[in-house]
Amino acid sequence: MLQNQTRPVLPPYERKAHYYETDQMAIIHHSNYIRWMEEARVHLLDQLGFSYKRVEEEGVTFPVLGLSCTYKSMVRYDDVVNIYSSISQYSRTRMTVAYRIEDKASGILRFEGESQHCFLNREGRPVSMKKAIPQFYELLCYWGQENTEA
Amino acid sequence: MLQNQTRPVLPPYERKAHYYETDQMAIIHHSNYIRWMEEARVHLLDQLGFSYKRVEEEGVTFPVLGLSCTYKSMVRYDDVVNIYSSISQYSRTRMTVAYRIEDKASGILRFEGESQHCFLNREGRPVSMKKAIPQFYELLCYWGQENTEA
Amino acid sequence: MLQNQTRPVLPPYERKAHYYETDQMAIIHHSNYIRWMEEARVHLLDQLGFSYKRVEEEGVTFPVLGLSCTYKSMVRYDDVVNIYSSISQYSRTRMTVAYRIEDKASGILRFEGESQHCFLNREGRPVSMKKAIPQFYELLCYWGQENTEA
Amino acid sequence: MLQNQTRPVLPPYERKAHYYETDQMAIIHHSNYIRWMEEARVHLLDQLGFSYKRVEEEGVTFPVLGLSCTYKSMVRYDDVVNIYSSISQYSRTRMTVAYRIEDKASGILRFEGESQHCFLNREGRPVSMKKAIPQFYELLCYWGQENTEA
DSSP states (O other): OHHHHHSOOOOOEEEEOOGGGBOTTSSBOTHHHHHHHHHHHHHHHHHHTOOHHHHHHTTOBOOEEEEEEEEOSOOOTTOEEEEEEEEEEEOSSEEEEEEEEEETTTOOEEEEEEEEEEOBOTTSOBOOHHHHOHHHHHHHHHHOSOBTTO | OHHHHHSOOOOOEEEEOOGGGBOTTSSBOHHHHHHHHHHHHHHHHHHHTOOHHHHHHTTOBOOEEEEEEEEOSOOOTTOEEEEEEEEEEEOSSEEEEEEEEEETTTOOEEEEEEEEEEOBOTTSOBOOHHHHOHHHHHHHHHHOSOBTTO | OHHHHHSOOOOOEEEEOOGGGBOTTSSBOHHHHHHHHHHHHHHHHHHHTOOHHHHHHTTOBOOEEEEEEEEOSOOOTTOEEEEEEEEEEEOSSEEEEEEEEEETTTOOEEEEEEEEEEOBOTTSOBOOHHHHOHHHHHHHHHHOSOBTTO | OHHHHHOOOOOOEEEEOOGGGBOTTSSBOTHHHHHHHHHHHHHHHHHHTOOHHHHHHTTOBOOEEEEEEEEOSOOOTTOEEEEEEEEEEEOSSEEEEEEEEEETTTOOEEEEEEEEEEOBOTTSOBOOHHHHOHHHHHHHHHHOSOBTTO
Protein backbone atom coordinates (compact mmCIF):
# COMPACT_ATOMS: atom_id res chain seq x y z
CA MET A 1 0.00 0.00 0.00
CA LEU A 2 1.45 3.30 -1.13
CA GLN A 3 0.16 5.12 1.89
CA ASN A 4 2.15 2.98 4.28
CA GLN A 5 5.33 3.32 2.31
CA THR A 6 5.22 7.05 2.60
CA ARG A 7 4.30 7.33 6.25
CA PRO A 8 7.06 8.94 8.27
CA VAL A 9 8.70 6.82 10.97
CA LEU A 10 7.70 7.97 14.44
CA PRO A 11 10.24 8.31 17.22
CA PRO A 12 9.90 5.76 20.04
CA TYR A 13 8.70 6.59 23.53
CA GLU A 14 11.72 6.71 25.79
CA ARG A 15 11.24 5.53 29.36
CA LYS A 16 13.55 5.09 32.35
CA ALA A 17 12.74 2.19 34.67
CA HIS A 18 11.93 3.41 38.17
CA TYR A 19 13.13 1.93 41.44
CA TYR A 20 9.57 1.34 42.66
CA GLU A 21 8.96 -0.75 39.54
CA THR A 22 11.54 -3.37 40.57
CA ASP A 23 10.68 -6.50 42.54
CA GLN A 24 12.76 -8.77 44.73
CA MET A 25 14.21 -10.58 41.71
CA ALA A 26 15.89 -7.16 41.10
CA ILE A 27 14.11 -6.82 37.76
CA ILE A 28 11.19 -4.69 36.63
CA HIS A 29 8.01 -6.48 37.70
CA HIS A 30 6.16 -7.83 34.67
CA SER A 31 2.93 -5.96 35.49
CA ASN A 32 4.64 -2.62 34.88
CA TYR A 33 5.14 -3.31 31.18
CA ILE A 34 1.35 -3.25 30.84
CA ARG A 35 1.46 0.30 32.22
CA TRP A 36 4.33 1.19 29.90
CA MET A 37 2.20 -0.02 26.99
CA GLU A 38 -0.42 2.51 28.05
CA GLU A 39 2.17 5.29 28.33
CA ALA A 40 3.46 4.43 24.85
CA ARG A 41 -0.09 4.34 23.45
CA VAL A 42 -0.76 7.81 24.85
CA HIS A 43 2.57 9.01 23.41
CA LEU A 44 1.67 7.48 20.04
CA LEU A 45 -1.57 9.47 19.87
CA ASP A 46 0.31 12.62 20.88
CA GLN A 47 2.65 11.99 17.93
CA LEU A 48 -0.32 11.48 15.61
CA GLY A 49 -1.60 14.88 16.67
CA PHE A 50 -4.79 13.83 18.46
CA SER A 51 -4.20 13.17 22.14
CA TYR A 52 -6.05 10.53 24.12
CA LYS A 53 -7.15 13.31 26.48
CA ARG A 54 -8.88 15.00 23.54
CA VAL A 55 -10.48 11.70 22.47
CA GLU A 56 -11.97 11.43 25.99
CA GLU A 57 -13.04 15.06 25.91
CA GLU A 58 -14.87 14.35 22.67
CA GLY A 59 -16.75 11.60 24.49
CA VAL A 60 -14.99 8.41 23.41
CA THR A 61 -12.93 5.98 25.51
CA PHE A 62 -10.73 3.03 24.46
CA PRO A 63 -11.12 0.35 27.10
CA VAL A 64 -8.79 -2.61 26.80
CA LEU A 65 -10.53 -5.76 25.52
CA GLY A 66 -7.48 -7.97 25.62
CA LEU A 67 -3.72 -8.11 25.92
CA SER A 68 -1.00 -10.47 24.88
CA CYS A 69 2.71 -10.16 25.38
CA THR A 70 6.00 -11.97 25.63
CA TYR A 71 8.89 -11.03 27.88
CA LYS A 72 12.13 -11.50 25.96
CA SER A 73 14.78 -10.29 28.39
CA MET A 74 14.89 -8.46 31.69
CA VAL A 75 14.81 -4.72 32.30
CA ARG A 76 16.59 -3.51 35.43
CA TYR A 77 16.43 -0.39 37.56
CA ASP A 78 17.69 2.76 35.82
CA ASP A 79 17.75 1.10 32.39
CA VAL A 80 16.38 3.26 29.61
CA VAL A 81 14.15 1.57 27.06
CA ASN A 82 12.71 2.65 23.73
CA ILE A 83 9.09 1.67 23.20
CA TYR A 84 7.97 1.47 19.58
CA SER A 85 4.23 1.35 19.10
CA SER A 86 1.96 1.27 16.10
CA ILE A 87 -1.67 0.73 15.16
CA SER A 88 -1.49 -2.78 13.75
CA GLN A 89 -5.22 -3.22 13.07
CA TYR A 90 -8.28 -1.03 13.06
CA SER A 91 -11.91 -0.91 12.07
CA ARG A 92 -14.71 1.57 12.71
CA THR A 93 -15.29 0.06 16.16
CA ARG A 94 -11.96 -1.44 17.22
CA MET A 95 -8.22 -0.94 17.25
CA THR A 96 -5.16 -3.06 18.00
CA VAL A 97 -1.90 -1.46 19.09
CA ALA A 98 1.42 -3.33 18.86
CA TYR A 99 4.44 -2.58 21.07
CA ARG A 100 8.10 -3.48 20.94
CA ILE A 101 10.45 -2.57 23.77
CA GLU A 102 14.19 -2.41 23.24
CA ASP A 103 17.01 -1.51 25.54
CA LYS A 104 18.10 1.95 24.45
CA ALA A 105 21.81 1.42 24.95
CA SER A 106 22.16 -2.02 23.33
CA GLY A 107 19.09 -2.32 21.13
CA ILE A 108 18.38 -5.75 22.69
CA LEU A 109 14.73 -6.77 22.47
CA ARG A 110 13.02 -6.79 25.86
CA PHE A 111 9.33 -7.26 25.18
CA GLU A 112 6.67 -7.53 22.51
CA GLY A 113 2.99 -6.99 23.13
CA GLU A 114 -0.35 -6.08 21.74
CA SER A 115 -3.51 -4.52 23.15
CA GLN A 116 -7.01 -4.72 21.68
CA HIS A 117 -9.43 -1.86 22.25
CA CYS A 118 -12.99 -1.02 21.41
CA PHE A 119 -14.49 2.45 21.15
CA LEU A 120 -17.18 3.37 23.65
CA ASN A 121 -19.25 6.50 24.18
CA ARG A 122 -19.94 8.16 27.53
CA GLU A 123 -22.81 5.76 28.18
CA GLY A 124 -20.48 2.80 27.73
CA ARG A 125 -22.01 1.82 24.39
CA PRO A 126 -19.92 0.80 21.34
CA VAL A 127 -19.54 3.59 18.80
CA SER A 128 -18.28 3.93 15.28
CA MET A 129 -15.17 6.10 15.43
CA LYS A 130 -15.88 7.11 11.86
CA LYS A 131 -19.08 8.79 13.07
CA ALA A 132 -18.00 9.82 16.56
CA ILE A 133 -14.68 11.51 15.71
CA PRO A 134 -14.14 11.47 11.93
CA GLN A 135 -10.83 13.27 12.24
CA PHE A 136 -9.50 10.54 14.52
CA TYR A 137 -10.79 7.84 12.19
CA GLU A 138 -8.81 9.41 9.34
CA LEU A 139 -5.68 9.10 11.45
CA LEU A 140 -6.48 5.41 11.97
CA CYS A 141 -6.85 4.99 8.20
CA TYR A 142 -3.55 6.72 7.56
CA TRP A 143 -1.45 5.19 10.34
CA GLY A 144 -3.20 1.84 10.80
CA GLN A 145 -1.46 -1.09 9.14
CA GLU A 146 -4.49 -3.27 8.44
CA ASN A 147 -8.16 -2.44 8.11
CA THR A 148 -9.92 -5.56 9.37
CA GLU A 149 -13.07 -4.56 7.55
CA ALA A 150 -11.25 -4.38 4.22
CA MET B 1 -14.21 10.28 78.39
CA LEU B 2 -16.85 7.72 79.25
CA GLN B 3 -17.78 7.18 75.60
CA ASN B 4 -14.31 6.06 74.68
CA GLN B 5 -14.04 3.65 77.57
CA THR B 6 -17.13 1.81 76.47
CA ARG B 7 -16.41 1.62 72.76
CA PRO B 8 -15.74 -1.93 71.64
CA VAL B 9 -12.29 -2.71 70.29
CA LEU B 10 -12.34 -3.22 66.53
CA PRO B 11 -10.45 -6.08 64.91
CA PRO B 12 -7.46 -5.04 62.80
CA TYR B 13 -7.34 -5.24 59.03
CA GLU B 14 -5.25 -8.26 58.10
CA ARG B 15 -3.15 -8.00 54.96
CA LYS B 16 -0.66 -10.28 53.25
CA ALA B 17 2.24 -8.58 51.46
CA HIS B 18 2.20 -9.33 47.74
CA TYR B 19 5.17 -10.21 45.55
CA TYR B 20 4.54 -7.24 43.25
CA GLU B 21 4.81 -4.95 46.27
CA THR B 22 8.47 -5.87 46.88
CA ASP B 23 11.39 -3.91 45.44
CA GLN B 24 14.97 -4.86 44.74
CA MET B 25 15.94 -4.40 48.39
CA ALA B 26 13.67 -7.50 48.85
CA ILE B 27 11.34 -5.50 51.11
CA ILE B 28 7.90 -4.03 50.57
CA HIS B 29 8.37 -0.72 48.80
CA HIS B 30 7.52 2.19 51.09
CA SER B 31 4.88 3.61 48.76
CA ASN B 32 2.68 0.56 49.23
CA TYR B 33 2.06 1.33 52.90
CA ILE B 34 0.22 4.46 51.77
CA ARG B 35 -2.10 2.18 49.81
CA TRP B 36 -2.45 -0.15 52.78
CA MET B 37 -3.49 2.86 54.86
CA GLU B 38 -6.31 3.41 52.39
CA GLU B 39 -7.33 -0.25 52.52
CA ALA B 40 -7.38 -0.10 56.32
CA ARG B 41 -9.39 3.14 56.26
CA VAL B 42 -11.99 1.53 54.01
CA HIS B 43 -12.05 -1.51 56.31
CA LEU B 44 -12.48 0.75 59.33
CA LEU B 45 -15.57 2.37 57.84
CA ASP B 46 -16.95 -1.07 56.96
CA GLN B 47 -16.51 -2.01 60.63
CA LEU B 48 -18.28 1.18 61.72
CA GLY B 49 -21.22 0.16 59.55
CA PHE B 50 -21.07 2.95 56.96
CA SER B 51 -18.90 2.04 54.00
CA TYR B 52 -16.80 4.53 52.07
CA LYS B 53 -18.66 3.44 48.95
CA ARG B 54 -21.90 4.58 50.59
CA VAL B 55 -20.31 7.87 51.65
CA GLU B 56 -19.42 8.49 47.98
CA GLU B 57 -22.89 7.44 46.86
CA GLU B 58 -24.33 10.02 49.25
CA GLY B 59 -22.23 12.63 47.50
CA VAL B 60 -19.25 13.15 49.81
CA THR B 61 -15.58 12.31 49.21
CA PHE B 62 -12.62 12.32 51.62
CA PRO B 63 -9.59 13.51 49.65
CA VAL B 64 -6.27 13.27 51.45
CA LEU B 65 -4.94 16.63 52.62
CA GLY B 66 -1.78 15.31 54.16
CA LEU B 67 0.11 12.26 55.33
CA SER B 68 2.84 11.54 57.80
CA CYS B 69 4.41 8.23 58.68
CA THR B 70 7.41 6.46 60.08
CA TYR B 71 8.78 3.13 58.92
CA LYS B 72 9.85 1.15 61.97
CA SER B 73 10.95 -2.20 60.55
CA MET B 74 10.75 -3.98 57.22
CA VAL B 75 7.89 -6.04 55.86
CA ARG B 76 8.86 -8.81 53.43
CA TYR B 77 7.03 -10.81 50.79
CA ASP B 78 4.37 -13.16 52.16
CA ASP B 79 4.46 -11.58 55.64
CA VAL B 80 1.05 -11.03 57.15
CA VAL B 81 0.48 -7.75 58.97
CA ASN B 82 -2.28 -6.45 61.19
CA ILE B 83 -3.27 -2.85 60.51
CA TYR B 84 -4.97 -1.05 63.39
CA SER B 85 -6.69 2.16 62.45
CA SER B 86 -8.78 4.70 64.31
CA ILE B 87 -10.27 8.15 63.92
CA SER B 88 -7.87 10.18 65.99
CA GLN B 89 -9.40 13.61 65.31
CA TYR B 90 -12.51 14.94 63.70
CA SER B 91 -14.58 18.06 63.17
CA ARG B 92 -17.58 18.87 61.01
CA THR B 93 -15.31 19.42 58.01
CA ARG B 94 -12.22 17.29 58.63
CA MET B 95 -10.98 13.95 59.92
CA THR B 96 -7.63 12.43 60.84
CA VAL B 97 -7.11 8.67 60.75
CA ALA B 98 -4.21 7.01 62.60
CA TYR B 99 -2.66 3.68 61.59
CA ARG B 100 -0.37 1.21 63.26
CA ILE B 101 1.00 -1.80 61.41
CA GLU B 102 2.30 -4.82 63.29
CA ASP B 103 3.68 -8.11 62.09
CA LYS B 104 0.91 -10.62 62.73
CA ALA B 105 3.17 -13.48 63.79
CA SER B 106 5.52 -11.57 66.12
CA GLY B 107 3.59 -8.42 67.02
CA ILE B 108 6.65 -6.35 66.07
CA LEU B 109 5.80 -2.76 65.10
CA ARG B 110 6.36 -2.09 61.40
CA PHE B 111 4.86 1.32 60.72
CA GLU B 112 2.91 4.21 62.20
CA GLY B 113 1.09 6.77 60.15
CA GLU B 114 -1.64 9.33 59.94
CA SER B 115 -3.77 10.75 57.14
CA GLN B 116 -5.70 14.04 57.18
CA HIS B 117 -8.87 14.36 55.15
CA CYS B 118 -11.44 17.01 54.38
CA PHE B 119 -15.03 16.41 53.33
CA LEU B 120 -16.02 17.59 49.85
CA ASN B 121 -19.28 17.47 47.91
CA ARG B 122 -19.65 16.41 44.27
CA GLU B 123 -18.74 19.91 43.13
CA GLY B 124 -15.46 19.69 45.06
CA ARG B 125 -16.59 22.20 47.71
CA PRO B 126 -15.99 21.69 51.45
CA VAL B 127 -19.05 20.44 53.29
CA SER B 128 -20.12 19.97 56.87
CA MET B 129 -20.45 16.23 57.43
CA LYS B 130 -22.94 17.02 60.17
CA LYS B 131 -25.26 18.47 57.54
CA ALA B 132 -24.31 16.31 54.56
CA ILE B 133 -24.55 12.86 56.19
CA PRO B 134 -25.71 13.26 59.82
CA GLN B 135 -25.62 9.51 60.42
CA PHE B 136 -21.95 9.40 59.44
CA TYR B 137 -21.18 12.40 61.63
CA GLU B 138 -22.68 10.56 64.60
CA LEU B 139 -20.26 7.72 63.94
CA LEU B 140 -17.40 10.23 63.96
CA CYS B 141 -18.63 11.58 67.32
CA TYR B 142 -18.86 8.10 68.78
CA TRP B 143 -15.64 6.60 67.38
CA GLY B 144 -13.51 9.72 67.03
CA GLN B 145 -10.98 10.24 69.80
CA GLU B 146 -10.79 14.02 69.76
CA ASN B 147 -13.18 16.64 68.48
CA THR B 148 -10.92 19.48 67.36
CA GLU B 149 -13.80 21.93 67.60
CA ALA B 150 -14.40 21.05 71.24
CA MET C 1 -7.70 -39.01 32.84
CA LEU C 2 -8.58 -40.73 36.11
CA GLN C 3 -6.27 -38.51 38.11
CA ASN C 4 -8.09 -35.38 37.07
CA GLN C 5 -11.49 -36.78 37.87
CA THR C 6 -10.49 -37.45 41.43
CA ARG C 7 -8.69 -34.18 42.13
CA PRO C 8 -10.53 -32.12 44.70
CA VAL C 9 -11.88 -28.76 43.55
CA LEU C 10 -9.90 -25.89 45.05
CA PRO C 11 -11.63 -22.84 46.50
CA PRO C 12 -11.13 -19.63 44.51
CA TYR C 13 -9.03 -16.70 45.67
CA GLU C 14 -11.37 -14.01 46.90
CA ARG C 15 -10.31 -10.41 46.32
CA LYS C 16 -11.90 -7.06 47.00
CA ALA C 17 -11.15 -4.29 44.50
CA HIS C 18 -9.35 -1.39 46.14
CA TYR C 19 -10.01 2.30 45.62
CA TYR C 20 -6.44 2.95 44.47
CA GLU C 21 -6.96 0.34 41.74
CA THR C 22 -9.66 2.41 40.03
CA ASP C 23 -8.98 4.86 37.23
CA GLN C 24 -10.87 7.87 35.95
CA MET C 25 -13.27 5.66 33.97
CA ALA C 26 -14.41 4.59 37.49
CA ILE C 27 -13.40 1.00 36.79
CA ILE C 28 -10.48 -1.11 37.95
CA HIS C 29 -7.54 -0.26 35.72
CA HIS C 30 -6.70 -3.17 33.43
CA SER C 31 -3.09 -3.43 34.64
CA ASN C 32 -4.25 -4.48 38.09
CA TYR C 33 -5.70 -7.76 36.86
CA ILE C 34 -2.16 -8.80 35.97
CA ARG C 35 -1.29 -8.28 39.64
CA TRP C 36 -4.39 -10.18 40.72
CA MET C 37 -3.25 -13.07 38.52
CA GLU C 38 -0.04 -13.13 40.54
CA GLU C 39 -1.94 -13.04 43.83
CA ALA C 40 -4.14 -15.92 42.65
CA ARG C 41 -1.08 -17.92 41.50
CA VAL C 42 0.53 -17.50 44.92
CA HIS C 43 -2.75 -18.52 46.54
CA LEU C 44 -2.96 -21.57 44.26
CA LEU C 45 0.46 -22.79 45.36
CA ASP C 46 -0.51 -22.21 48.99
CA GLN C 47 -3.54 -24.43 48.38
CA LEU C 48 -1.34 -27.09 46.77
CA GLY C 49 0.75 -27.11 49.93
CA PHE C 50 4.02 -25.74 48.51
CA SER C 51 4.21 -21.97 48.72
CA TYR C 52 5.95 -19.79 46.15
CA LYS C 53 8.05 -18.42 48.99
CA ARG C 54 9.33 -21.93 49.65
CA VAL C 55 9.99 -22.47 45.92
CA GLU C 56 12.17 -19.34 45.98
CA GLU C 57 13.88 -20.46 49.20
CA GLU C 58 14.75 -23.74 47.49
CA GLY C 59 16.44 -21.70 44.77
CA VAL C 60 13.92 -21.66 41.92
CA THR C 61 11.99 -18.69 40.47
CA PHE C 62 9.10 -18.62 37.97
CA PRO C 63 9.58 -15.52 35.82
CA VAL C 64 6.73 -14.69 33.47
CA LEU C 65 7.52 -15.49 29.84
CA GLY C 66 4.21 -14.34 28.46
CA LEU C 67 0.66 -13.30 29.24
CA SER C 68 -2.60 -13.24 27.40
CA CYS C 69 -5.97 -12.15 28.66
CA THR C 70 -9.40 -10.88 27.74
CA TYR C 71 -11.47 -8.39 29.71
CA LYS C 72 -15.10 -9.53 29.64
CA SER C 73 -16.86 -7.00 31.87
CA MET C 74 -15.86 -4.26 34.26
CA VAL C 75 -14.95 -4.56 37.92
CA ARG C 76 -15.69 -1.54 40.08
CA TYR C 77 -14.48 -0.26 43.44
CA ASP C 78 -15.51 -2.41 46.38
CA ASP C 79 -16.65 -5.30 44.17
CA VAL C 80 -15.58 -8.71 45.41
CA VAL C 81 -14.35 -11.16 42.80
CA ASN C 82 -13.55 -14.86 42.88
CA ILE C 83 -10.40 -15.80 41.00
CA TYR C 84 -10.19 -19.43 39.88
CA SER C 85 -6.75 -20.56 38.81
CA SER C 86 -5.30 -23.83 37.65
CA ILE C 87 -2.14 -25.28 36.11
CA SER C 88 -3.29 -25.77 32.55
CA GLN C 89 0.03 -27.01 31.13
CA TYR C 90 3.37 -28.10 32.50
CA SER C 91 6.64 -29.75 31.58
CA ARG C 92 9.91 -30.22 33.44
CA THR C 93 10.99 -26.69 32.50
CA ARG C 94 7.78 -24.69 32.02
CA MET C 95 4.30 -24.12 33.38
CA THR C 96 1.15 -22.33 32.22
CA VAL C 97 -1.41 -21.05 34.72
CA ALA C 98 -4.99 -20.21 33.65
CA TYR C 99 -7.23 -17.72 35.46
CA ARG C 100 -10.91 -16.95 35.43
CA ILE C 101 -12.35 -14.02 37.37
CA GLU C 102 -16.01 -13.88 38.29
CA ASP C 103 -18.01 -11.38 40.23
CA LYS C 104 -18.66 -13.01 43.59
CA ALA C 105 -22.19 -11.71 44.00
CA SER C 106 -23.54 -12.39 40.51
CA GLY C 107 -21.17 -15.02 39.09
CA ILE C 108 -20.77 -12.84 35.96
CA LEU C 109 -17.51 -13.49 34.11
CA ARG C 110 -15.09 -10.56 34.33
CA PHE C 111 -11.81 -11.80 32.90
CA GLU C 112 -9.94 -14.78 31.54
CA GLY C 113 -6.19 -15.00 31.32
CA GLU C 114 -3.14 -17.16 31.16
CA SER C 115 0.48 -16.75 32.20
CA GLN C 116 3.46 -18.77 30.90
CA HIS C 117 6.44 -19.34 33.17
CA CYS C 118 9.81 -21.00 32.99
CA PHE C 119 11.81 -22.34 35.92
CA LEU C 120 15.15 -20.66 36.65
CA ASN C 121 17.82 -21.26 39.26
CA ARG C 122 19.56 -18.57 41.32
CA GLU C 123 22.01 -17.95 38.49
CA GLY C 124 19.12 -17.25 36.12
CA ARG C 125 19.64 -20.51 34.17
CA PRO C 126 16.74 -22.78 33.13
CA VAL C 127 16.32 -25.79 35.39
CA SER C 128 14.35 -29.01 35.34
CA MET C 129 11.83 -28.77 38.15
CA LYS C 130 11.86 -32.57 38.29
CA LYS C 131 15.50 -32.41 39.39
CA ALA C 132 15.47 -29.10 41.26
CA ILE C 133 12.41 -29.67 43.51
CA PRO C 134 11.03 -33.19 42.87
CA GLN C 135 8.25 -32.71 45.42
CA PHE C 136 7.01 -29.64 43.56
CA TYR C 137 7.22 -31.47 40.24
CA GLU C 138 4.96 -34.19 41.66
CA LEU C 139 2.38 -31.51 42.47
CA LEU C 140 2.58 -30.30 38.86
CA CYS C 141 1.97 -33.86 37.68
CA TYR C 142 -1.00 -34.28 39.98
CA TRP C 143 -2.65 -30.88 39.51
CA GLY C 144 -1.49 -29.99 36.00
CA GLN C 145 -4.07 -30.55 33.29
CA GLU C 146 -1.75 -31.29 30.39
CA ASN C 147 1.85 -32.46 30.27
CA THR C 148 3.24 -30.85 27.12
CA GLU C 149 6.02 -33.42 26.99
CA ALA C 150 3.57 -36.31 26.98
CA MET D 1 26.94 30.23 54.36
CA LEU D 2 28.92 31.36 51.34
CA GLN D 3 28.87 27.89 49.79
CA ASN D 4 25.10 27.84 49.59
CA GLN D 5 24.88 31.23 48.04
CA THR D 6 27.01 30.15 45.13
CA ARG D 7 25.36 26.80 44.46
CA PRO D 8 23.81 26.69 41.00
CA VAL D 9 20.05 26.21 40.81
CA LEU D 10 19.14 22.74 39.58
CA PRO D 11 16.44 22.21 36.97
CA PRO D 12 13.27 20.51 38.26
CA TYR D 13 12.26 16.97 37.38
CA GLU D 14 9.49 17.17 34.81
CA ARG D 15 6.82 14.50 34.96
CA LYS D 16 3.64 13.86 33.02
CA ALA D 17 0.77 12.29 34.97
CA HIS D 18 -0.19 8.90 33.55
CA TYR D 19 -3.69 7.57 32.98
CA TYR D 20 -3.09 4.56 35.24
CA GLU D 21 -2.22 6.98 38.04
CA THR D 22 -5.74 8.44 38.11
CA ASP D 23 -8.50 7.17 40.38
CA GLN D 24 -12.27 7.37 40.17
CA MET D 25 -12.26 10.93 41.51
CA ALA D 26 -10.56 11.68 38.14
CA ILE D 27 -7.44 12.94 39.92
CA ILE D 28 -4.01 11.44 40.44
CA HIS D 29 -4.28 9.05 43.38
CA HIS D 30 -2.39 10.43 46.38
CA SER D 31 -0.13 7.36 46.71
CA ASN D 32 1.51 8.12 43.38
CA TYR D 33 3.07 11.34 44.65
CA ILE D 34 5.15 9.19 47.01
CA ARG D 35 6.51 7.42 43.93
CA TRP D 36 7.09 10.73 42.19
CA MET D 37 9.12 11.83 45.22
CA GLU D 38 11.35 8.81 44.64
CA GLU D 39 11.68 9.60 40.93
CA ALA D 40 12.62 13.19 41.77
CA ARG D 41 15.14 12.02 44.39
CA VAL D 42 16.80 9.75 41.82
CA HIS D 43 16.82 12.63 39.35
CA LEU D 44 18.34 14.93 41.98
CA LEU D 45 21.27 12.55 42.54
CA ASP D 46 21.74 12.25 38.77
CA GLN D 47 21.99 16.04 38.65
CA LEU D 48 24.52 16.03 41.50
CA GLY D 49 26.64 13.65 39.44
CA PHE D 50 26.42 10.55 41.66
CA SER D 51 23.50 8.33 40.74
CA TYR D 52 21.52 6.31 43.24
CA LYS D 53 22.39 3.24 41.19
CA ARG D 54 26.07 3.93 41.83
CA VAL D 55 25.40 4.49 45.54
CA GLU D 56 23.82 1.01 45.65
CA GLU D 57 26.68 -0.47 43.65
CA GLU D 58 29.11 0.94 46.21
CA GLY D 59 27.15 -0.95 48.87
CA VAL D 60 24.94 1.69 50.48
CA THR D 61 21.14 2.00 50.41
CA PHE D 62 18.86 4.85 51.54
CA PRO D 63 15.73 3.26 53.00
CA VAL D 64 12.93 5.65 53.86
CA LEU D 65 12.54 6.21 57.61
CA GLY D 66 9.62 8.57 57.35
CA LEU D 67 7.53 10.75 55.10
CA SER D 68 5.35 13.78 55.51
CA CYS D 69 3.46 15.67 52.88
CA THR D 70 0.58 17.98 52.13
CA TYR D 71 -1.61 17.92 49.04
CA LYS D 72 -2.30 21.49 47.96
CA SER D 73 -4.29 21.10 44.77
CA MET D 74 -5.18 18.31 42.40
CA VAL D 75 -3.16 16.95 39.52
CA ARG D 76 -5.13 15.45 36.65
CA TYR D 77 -4.37 13.06 33.81
CA ASP D 78 -1.94 14.42 31.23
CA ASP D 79 -0.94 17.38 33.40
CA VAL D 80 2.77 18.07 33.42
CA VAL D 81 4.33 18.94 36.76
CA ASN D 82 7.72 20.26 37.79
CA ILE D 83 9.16 18.60 40.88
CA TYR D 84 11.78 20.61 42.73
CA SER D 85 13.81 18.64 45.23
CA SER D 86 16.68 19.45 47.54
CA ILE D 87 18.65 17.98 50.41
CA SER D 88 17.21 19.94 53.29
CA GLN D 89 19.15 18.21 56.10
CA TYR D 90 22.00 15.77 56.35
CA SER D 91 24.44 14.20 58.75
CA ARG D 92 26.97 11.39 58.41
CA THR D 93 24.20 8.81 58.90
CA ARG D 94 21.01 10.48 57.69
CA MET D 95 19.50 12.70 55.04
CA THR D 96 16.23 14.55 54.52
CA VAL D 97 15.00 15.43 51.05
CA ALA D 98 12.35 18.12 50.47
CA TYR D 99 10.03 18.21 47.46
CA ARG D 100 7.77 20.81 45.93
CA ILE D 101 5.49 20.00 43.03
CA GLU D 102 4.12 22.72 40.78
CA ASP D 103 1.92 22.57 37.73
CA LYS D 104 4.25 23.27 34.83
CA ALA D 105 1.80 25.36 32.83
CA SER D 106 0.44 27.59 35.60
CA GLY D 107 3.07 27.37 38.35
CA ILE D 108 0.31 26.54 40.85
CA LEU D 109 1.56 24.63 43.90
CA ARG D 110 0.31 21.03 43.97
CA PHE D 111 2.21 19.33 46.75
CA GLU D 112 4.94 19.70 49.34
CA GLY D 113 6.69 16.80 51.00
CA GLU D 114 9.73 15.51 52.76
CA SER D 115 11.38 12.11 53.11
CA GLN D 116 13.84 11.05 55.81
CA HIS D 117 16.47 8.43 55.01
CA CYS D 118 19.24 6.61 56.81
CA PHE D 119 22.31 5.07 55.22
CA LEU D 120 22.68 1.29 55.47
CA ASN D 121 25.31 -1.13 54.24
CA ARG D 122 24.66 -4.43 52.46
CA GLU D 123 24.16 -6.16 55.81
CA GLY D 124 21.44 -3.65 56.71
CA ARG D 125 23.58 -1.91 59.35
CA PRO D 126 23.77 1.88 59.69
CA VAL D 127 26.91 3.35 58.14
CA SER D 128 28.64 6.69 58.12
CA MET D 129 28.40 8.02 54.59
CA LYS D 130 31.57 10.02 55.29
CA LYS D 131 33.44 6.72 55.63
CA ALA D 132 31.45 4.56 53.22
CA ILE D 133 31.43 6.88 50.17
CA PRO D 134 33.44 10.05 50.99
CA GLN D 135 32.80 11.50 47.55
CA PHE D 136 29.04 11.27 48.09
CA TYR D 137 29.37 12.80 51.55
CA GLU D 138 31.13 15.78 49.99
CA LEU D 139 28.15 16.27 47.73
CA LEU D 140 25.89 16.23 50.79
CA CYS D 141 28.07 18.90 52.42
CA TYR D 142 27.98 21.06 49.30
CA TRP D 143 24.31 20.66 48.36
CA GLY D 144 22.77 19.99 51.76
CA GLN D 145 21.07 22.98 53.35
CA GLU D 146 21.57 22.10 57.01
CA ASN D 147 24.06 19.82 58.72
CA THR D 148 22.17 18.53 61.74
CA GLU D 149 25.43 17.65 63.46
CA ALA D 150 26.71 21.21 63.13
